[in-house]
Amino acid sequence: MSGPDVLARAGAALSLASLGLVAHNLRVIRTPDLDAPAPTEHIAVLLPVRDEASQVRTCVEAVLRAADSCAGPVDVLVLDDGSTDGTAEILADLAASDERLTVLTGAPLPPGWLGKPWACHQLAAAAAPDTRVLVLVDADVTLRPAALSATVDLLRSSGLDLVCPYPRQLATTWSERLVQPLLQWSWMSTLPLRPAERSGRPSMSAANGQLLCVDAAAYRLAGGHAAVRDEVLEDIALLRAVKRSGGRGVVADGTAVATCRMYDGWPALRDGYGKSLWSAFGSxxxxxxxxxxxxxxxxxxxxxxxxxxRAGLVGYAASVAARALVARRTGGRVTDAWAHPASVLLLEALVVDSFRRRRRGTLQWKGRAVAPGRA
Incomplete structure (x- = not known):
């Protein structure tokens, strides 16, 4: 048997194994219950924003509607992290019409901190002392009306300390359609979800800061965002910190509770992944x-x-099937699964580009330069 044949058989075998894991995870993945009873606990929704004038109104109004479904007090805290595009004016207008909304002005970034962990740290510190649950939401996320009730219920009914209901990812342009579906597929096809809940191994952690719900006491015990102050992927780092302190957590299927369009086209997508992909693998x-x-x-x-x-055909079919199953569950385009090899190639190019730009010191995000060796 020739070398290429051996590689094709090996790739096909691993692809079939990955398909099997996807099928298993789809059966056991935790999903928020849209008919869950309204929570009575004190909840704080934390929203860090920086230059989000185009979408912050939609996001905040959706959060406030979701807060209506809760039976207990809900505080919505938004931190404006030095916006220069009119975000502050929009937030002031929203706060004037709803007393549940408090707008904070971010303090200067201290040495050793990255922007988002610092913003989240300030927000958590501003939450009321009797807050029992912290829900972090990104500005590009739109919550459904039952999202908060369902998410907090998932946290409590699962017995976990941190849950991340992964929003449905909206993808319009060619680059988004190729890359964005890989987000859910990546952990669905590589991470056994139920063992991951219990495992303290860093490699068994997947999280998503777009919508992250954490028990307030567990958050404090883990050191909060101060424990992940210099982490580019602060969401995964926070889950790992919670696990180190004895807690448990995992990603969940948030398709029915929220949507998110992370990037609008190729330039934004390239810059967004460029700032973080270099740090995603450890070295x-x-x-x-x-x-x-x-x-x-x-x-x-x-x-x-x-x-x-024939082995190659079987391997390709298994990859497409796994991608299609995840897309069907998460509201993606099932037909785009046929382009899965192109998606993987583009992702690899983005990883290489991220390392190259980091080495050259040309990474930027939200107007802040990324120094070599740190994003």
Whole structure:
């Protein structure tokens, strides 16, 4: 048997294993209950914003509507982190019409902190002392009316300390349609969700800061955002901190409770992933290993199939099936799954670009320069 045939068979076997894991995770993934009883606990919704004039009104108004579904007090705290695009004026207008909304002005960024952890730290510190649950929401997220009730119920009914109902990802342009569906697929196809809840291993952690719900006491015990002050992927780092302190947490299916459009087109997508992908794998060597594995499992088989390899065809079919199953569950375009090898190739290019731009010191996000070695 030739070397290419061996690689095609190996890739196909791993692709089939990944499909099996996806099928299992789809059966056991936790999902918020839209008919859950209204929570009576004191909840604080924390929303850090910076130059979000185009979407902050939609986000905040949706949060306030979701707060109506709760039986207990809900405080909505928004921190304006130095916006220069009219965000502050929009927030002032919203706060004038709803007493549940408090707008904070962010303090200067201290040494050793990144922007989002610092903003979240200030928001958590401003929450009322009797707050029992903290819900962090990004400005590009739109909550459904039952989102807060369902999310807090999921936290309590699961017995977990942190849950991240993953919003439905909206993708319009070609680059978004290729890359964004990989977000849910990536952890659905590699992480056994129920064991991940209990495991304290850093590699068994997946989280999403777009919509993150955490028990307030567990948050404080873990050190809050001060414990992840210099982390680019602060959401995953916060889950790991919660686990280190004895807590448990996991991602969930938030398709029915929220939507999110992270990036509008290729330039924003490239910059957004550029700021963080370099830190997603732990080291350049680990990143190279992951990229090689992705090539073996999701690019090698379809290439082999074009040469007439049956194993390659099986591997490609398994990859497409896994991607399609995740898309169907999460509201994505099932037909885009046929382009899965192209999606993986584009992701790999984004990873390489992220490392290159970090090395050159040219990474920027929200008007802040990213220094070499730190984002």
């Amino acid at each position: 350049p060597g680990a990143a190279a290993g992951v990229l090689a594995l992705l090539m073996l499992v999701h690019v090698g088989p379809p290439v082999a199939a074009l040469r007439g390899s």
